[in-house]
Amino acid sequence: MSNEYTSGIRPVCLYLPVVVLHAQAMSTLSSSSTDAEVWAAYDDNASYEEDGSRAKALAFVTACRILRRRLPLSAGRGPQSVTRESLDAEIAAAKAWLDAHPATTGSGSGRVRYLSMENFRG
DSSP states (O other), X not given: OOOTTOOSOOOOEEEEOHHHHSOOOOOSOOTTOOHHHHHHHHHHHTTHHHHTOHHHHXXXXXXXXXXXXXXXXXXXXXXXXXXXXXXXXXXXXXXXXXXXXXXXXXXXOOOOEEEEOTTOOO
């Protein structure tokens, strides 16, 4: 039944999972990334704590994992050296930081949110 406020269209409820409301970013590193790109990502994202950035921490972990797989048992240049163990320690530290700084999803709950047009006046 229509009146001056409605056109006879019934209210519609659209149920969206919270995941849809937050875009998921793809990693910038892949198996086709060059060693220089992986090292650059390692250096660029090492400041995740200072910047308070979960995205940087996740990218840092990805770079560490790729470096860990690609490096020999140890690699160094001058007084600096990187070992698989040092990369494992970096990964553990980044994961601990991520655990201490959980992602926010608005209200912080994982419930389903919905859009209702029930009270819409067009």
